[in-house]
Amino acid sequence: MSKILLAEVNVSDGTNPQKIEKMTAALKGTAEIIVIDQNSDKDHNRTVYTYIGTPEAVLQATKKLTDAAIELINMAEQKGSHPRMGAVDVVPFVPVRNVSNEEALAIARAYGEYLGAKGVPVFYYEDAATRPERKLLVDIRKGQYEALPEKMKDEAWRPDAGPLAFVPKSGATVTGVRFPLVAFNVNLRTEDLEIGKAIAKRMRFSTGGLRYVRAIALPLEEKKMIQVSMNLTNYKETPIAIVYDMVRSLAATYGVAIAETELVGPDPLHALEGMVRHCLQVHAFSVEQIIETNLLS
Numbered sequence: 001m002s003k004i005l006l007a008e009v010n011v012s013d014g015t016n017p018q019k020i021e022k023m024t025a026a027l028k029g030t031a032e033i034i035v036i037d038q039n040s041d042k043d044h045n046r047t048v049y050t051y052i053g054t055p056e057a058v059l060q061a062t063k064k065l066t067d068a069a070i071e072l073i074n075m076a077e078q079k080g081s082h083p084r085m086g087a088v089d090v091v092p093f094v095p096v097r098n099v100s101n102e103e104a105l106a107i108a109r110a111y112g113e114y115l116g117a118k119g120v121p122v123f124y125y126e127d128a129a130t131r132p133e134r135k136l137l138v139d140i141r142k143g144q145y146e147a148l149p150e151k152m153k154d155e156a157w158r159p160d161a162g163p164l165a166f167v168p169k170s171g172a173t174v175t176g177v178r179f180p181l182v183a184f185n186v187n188l189r190t191e192d193l194e195i196g197k198a199i200a201k202r203m204r205f206s207t208g209g210l211r212y213v214r215a216i217a218l219p220l221e222e223k224k225m226i227q228v229s230m231n232l233t234n235y236k237e238t239p240i241a242i243v244y245d246m247v248r249s250l251a252a253t254y255g256v257a258i259a260e261t262e263l264v265g266p267d268p269l270h271a272l273e274g275m276v277r278h279c280l281q282v283h284a285f286s287v288e289q290i291i292e293t294n295l296l297s
Contacts, residue, residue: 004097005055005104006180007062008265010089011069012078012171014040014047019072023047026068032057037265043220043227045080046089048183050265055099055107062091062111070120075145075171081218082229085145086171088115090137092126092178101127104177109161112175116161121152121172124160128176134160137174138206138214145171182232182271183264184240186247187225190256193217196226199250203230203243210246212238225259235271241278 013019020040028035033053040047049065051058066088073087091111095104105128112122129135143151151157152166159172188196196217201207203215212234218227228247232238248258269287276285 002097003054003099003103004052005058005099005107006050006052006094006096007058007091008094009049009062009065009091010084011047011049011065011073012045012075012080012084012087012089013069013073014045014080015042020047022072023065023068024049027051027061027065030057030061030064033061039264041082043080043218043222044082045078046082046084048265052096055103058093059107059111063114066091066111066115070118070170074169076168078145081220083141083144083216084171085141085148086120086173087169088120088173089171090125090141091173091175093176094178094180101177108175108177112161112173115173115175116159116163118162120162120167120170121159121165122161123172123174124176125174126176126178130160140174148172179234180268180271182235182240182267184230184232184243185262185264186228186230186244186251187220187223187259187261188228188251188256189259190226190254191219191224192254193219193226195251195254195256196228198254199247200228200230202250203228203247210238210243213243223259232271235268235274239274239278240271241275 027049033051035051037050069088075087093104093108108128116122123140124130125134125137125140134140149166152164158164200215200217203209203213205211205213214231216229218229220227273287276282
């Protein structure tokens with residue numbers, strides 16, 4: 001493929017195998033795309049599909065996956081620990097190779113218009129945002145699905161596509177174009193949510209933490225742990241290793257250890273380069289030293 005666009009579609013079901021199987025089948029019915037990751041989380045009640053292809057193929061695949069999701073998922077019945085506001089919650093498009101930001105924006109808007117025409121309210125965020133207060137997902141999704149009935153009465157919240165109306169079954173969708181982010185979760189050996197909240201507050205930039213870090217604390221009932229769930233929106237400026245070390249240090253002040261960590265979805269190779277530099281103290285490491293990197297170039 002000379003042009004490669006990535007889509008990361010977050011749908012609000014991670015617990016129903018039959019529904020997930022049908023959504024997966026709808027997505028994989030598009031031969032021109034490559035599914036590189038599918039992650040379902042029961043506690044989050046969320047499945048994240050990540051795939052690549054030409055811009056047009058990615059658009060068509062996203063339409064098919066969306067059609068299945070809004071048919072199968074009823075947001076009026078959905079419960080989960082992860083913030084959400086729609087059956088198809090958030091759909092970022094990420095330019096990977098030979099795709100300009102303008103081309104990616106055109107795809108995001110075409111997708112938004114498609115979904116809006118189906119009667120789903122759609123908001124554009126990040127590089128596609130139409131106003132400053134809609135730049136960040138956390139601001140659009142404030143109050144989550146439960147806030148939509150009142151929010152959709154306010155002209156200030158008129159969607160960028162679709163109706164200014166509360167749609168109980170589908171909720172609302174956010175889409176746009178962004179820099180590749182790293183979804184990094186740290187699971188703590190505690191069931192005390194207040195400890196997780198305190199650590200998340202110290203981590204996220206908006207409350208005085210690290211630049212380019214967004215963080216929330218979530219209970220993992222099946223694992224009997226607390227998760228500090230983070231999005232690193234610029235892994236070059238704030239590397240994964242620095243984030244890990246800070247969470248570990250903060251947890252230690254509460255006498256809590258890290259049980260495990262998670263990288264959700266695929267990540268840029270350069271995002272992991274810093275781990276080698278930091279953890280192994282390799283002062284002159286480059287991803288070009290990795291054999292497979294040269295095979296893929």
